[in-house]
Amino acid sequence: GQQLNQSPQSMFIQEGEDVSMNCTSSSIFNTWLWYKQDPGEGPVLLIALYKAGELTSNGRLTAQFGITRKDSFLNISASIPSDVGIYFCAGRGSQGNLIFGKGTKLSVKP
Amino acid sequence: DGGITQSPKYLFRKEGQNVTLSCEQNLNHDAMYWYRQDPGQGLRLIYYSQIVNDFQKGDIAEGYSVSREKKESFPLTVTSAQKNPTAFYLCASSIAGVTDTQYFGPGTRLTVL
Numbered sequence: 187g188q189q190l191n192q193s194p195q196s197m198f199i200q201e202g203e204d205v206s207m208n209c210t211s212s213s214i215f216n217t218w219l220w221y222k223q224d225p226g227e228g229p230v231l232l233i234a235l236y237k238a239g240e241l242t243s244n245g246r247l248t249a250q251f252g253i254t255r256k257d258s259f260l261n262i263s264a265s266i267p268s269d270v271g272i273y274f275c276a277g278r279g280s281q282g283n284l285i286f287g288k289g290t291k292l293s294v295k296p
Numbered sequence: 297d298g299g300i301t302q303s304p305k306y307l308f309r310k311e312g313q314n315v316t317l318s319c320e321q322n323l324n325h326d327a328m329y330w331y332r333q334d335p336g337q338g339l340r341l342i343y344y345s346q347i348v349n350d351f352q353k354g355d356i357a358e359g360y361s362v363s364r365e366k367k368e369s370f371p372l373t374v375t376s377a378q379k380n381p382t383a384f385y386l387c388a389s390s391i392a393g394v395t396d397t398q399y400f401g402p403g404t405r406l407t408v409l
């Protein structure tokens with residue numbers, strides 16, 4: 187079946203640094219979604235991407251839908267302590283269902 | 297104050313018992329979903345329902361059952377047939393079908409002793 191590879195698995199950064207994470211697949215996806223999950227909570231939608239090449243921002247967050255439709259990246263600029271959490275990418279496959287990456291755990295040192 | 301609620305937040309059960317997890321939404325969404333999350337893993341789809349009185353199996357439906365008698369409610373029963381039931385369970389909903397953006401509830405952590 188369709189699978190997503192999300193990297194890196196975890197990141198430890200200093201407050202103020204920029205962060206970049208990505209998801210890749212051998213399959214084509216029609217939609218890419220990025221979620222953030224705080225410990226013990228449900229994921230919260232950050233950015234949704236619907237067209238190849240689309241670049242969308244939400245505050246300090248920027249995400250892009252790859253031209254090949256097989257990848258997406260998320261950037262966080264000037265990280266702050268509340269950015270801590272697990273970031274998930276999700277791609278919408280040919281069957282319409284969402285396929286989730288395994289997440290990138292972000293830790294921010296003040 | 298619209299949203300998705302899951303209760304309880306934490307649930308403990310003895311092995312061999314069935315347990316039902318609640319999921320309610322007042323967003324007027326047609327579609328609802330149940331996912332399972334294990335440490336270091338992505339979310340895996342258990343069941344989903346696009347309309348009242350209809351639901352489909354996801355990738356890991358074995359050992360689980362659901363019902364959709366009302367638009368607002370989509371309870372999940374973890375049966376004794378589920379071999380590894382201890383996990384974090386997430387409910388989600390979307391406006392219409394599976395192609396719409398999904399919004400998640402706060403989750404229920406089930407521990408089977």
